[in-house]
Every structure is written in C-alpha cells, then in structure tokens.
Amino acid sequence: MVSVMSLMMESRSEVEREERALAHAGWPRYLLVLAALVALTVITFGLSYVDTGAWSGAIALLIATGKASLVVLFFMHLREQRGAARAYLLLSLGFVLLLLGGVLADGLTRFRPALPAGDEALPPTSEGDGS
C-alpha cells in the first residue's frame, strides 16, 4: 500500500514537472528551430540539383527525419514530456517501418514475372490513354 501511494506521489510530481517545463519554454528557442528548419529545407533543395548518386535518397530522408524531429521535440514539446507520449510516437513509427519492411521484402524477393508489368506489357499501338 505504501509503495502504491509513493508511486502515485511520484507520478503526480512527474506531471507537475512536465507542466512547469512546458510553461518555461521560451520563444528564442522557437526562433532557432525555425532558422534550422529553413536552413535544412534550403540545403535539401540545393542538394537535389547535385548528383550524389545512390546516396541522394538516403541523404534527403535523413534531412527530413532531422527536420521532423525538430518539429516534434520543440514545437510539439515531446522534449519536455516523458513516458507514454514518447512510447505512442515511437511505437507507431515502429509499426510503419514493420509494414514498409514486410511489403518491400515481399515485392523485392518475388519471381520477376509475378510482379505487375510495366510498359513492356502494353500493346505497341497504345496512345497511353488507358484504353
């Protein structure tokens, strides 16, 4: 019983701490985050004109992940929050990756003729109007 009480006290102080942290989030930090987001957007736009070969996709997605992390941590204040809020986000992202990984593993390992065909399957007279 004592331990349940102390747990409740602890979680309450955790909630109060979160509330205090949120109340003290200041605008200079928002301005810095905005500057970083604009800079990363300009960088990824510029890089799209540079031939970075096979890495271009990975670099662009890495920059996007960095930008989204800034938004989630600072604008959505996940930085000041603990526990379940973080678990919900990470779990949902985990399931997205699981679904993506499973579907891609299926598509990429199939016997080639079992995949949907591209333009080679169209009759040569096709005008591409879908008929």
Next chain:
Amino acid sequence: MAAAPLSWPAPTPAAAHRQAHFSTAAQQSHAARLGMWLFLATEILLFAGLFVAYGYYRSLFAVEFAQASRELDRVLGTIDTLVLIVSSFSMAMSVHFIRTGRPRTAALCLLATVALGLTFLGLHAHEYAHDLAAGHGPGRFYRSTSLPVVGASMFYCVYYLMTGLHSLHVAAGCTALGWLAWRTFRQEFSAAYLTPVELGGMYWHLVDSIWIFLYPLLYLL
C-alpha cells in the same frame, strides 16, 4: 484535520475547467496531451498505408518514378514547405503568447497560421491545375505519353492520394485553428488553461511533419 476543507484555495480559472475525476489541473492537461498523442499515432498509421504504397511502387518503377518526379515544380514544392514551416512557428508562438498573458497577439498568430495554411492550399490547387493541364491526371485520367505510361501514372496516383489526404488535413486544421483564434480573441484561454490551443497546435505540427516527408519523396528524389 476537520478544518482542512476550509483551507482549500479559491477556484482558479484552471480549477474551473477541471473535471471532477482529475485531482489537479496539471494532471488533466497531461491526460489530454496523452490522448492527443494517441490520436496522432492513429493519424501516422493512416498515412503509413500511403507511404507503403509509395515505397512499393517506387521499388517496382524506380526509373519512371524519378522521371515523373522531375515533372513536378520543385521550386513550388520548396515554397510549400517553407510556408508550412513558418506556419508551425507562428502556431508555437501563439501558445507562447497565451502562456505569457497576451491573448490578442496569440489570436493574431493563430490567424497568421490559418492564412499560411490557406496559402499552402492555394499553391496546391495551382499545382493540380498545372498537372491536369499537362495530362498528368490520376488513374484513368492520365493522358500524357511523354513518360513511360504505367510507371508514371502510378506515380501520379500516389502523388494525388498523398497530397490530397494531406491537404484535407490542412483544411481541417485551418478550420479548427480559425475557431480557436476566435476563442483566443475572446480571451477564453490563459496560462492556467490553454489545452484546446495546445492540442490544436500538436495536430498542426503533425500535419507539417508529414509534409516534411512528402516533400523530398515527391519533389526531390
């Protein structure tokens, strides 16, 4: 201890909004935030289906996807991105101004966020008109023959579905934030109680985060 009820503090604005089953206002706003995160997790899973469709068809039609992506206006896509990023900033600032006791300024920030959201939708309508004029319609409305038809039309299907679902979210966000701007202007929120604005902001930031991924996938790769 019989005198304890008499020593309770007078109701504050926060206490006035507190439901009986929460012991403190902080606990109530914490629970509301947690509920919002759960809802946002379902939103992520909703978009996940389209991200997976993109990944699957891109793995099938890698060359065609890259060619079709180059047909989109990359500069306009970048402007879209900057518009949403600045709108997220003004959203964060409106929460800040409510916390520091400046509701009128907060309402203006919310209106700026809505205006930027509407700008984003307008830019997208312009892009759609341009795509359709070039024959890059969705599904059976695909008329262009300049690119390999099967792969490029799949790209445009995924493009319309992803940006369309996202634009619906932007429109919903604009509606919700417009309503919150009105309530903020009427001084319904203060540092003691601002949960609706906080949650509206979280929704807006998530919609921005999703666009941050759509932008490179559709316009840059």
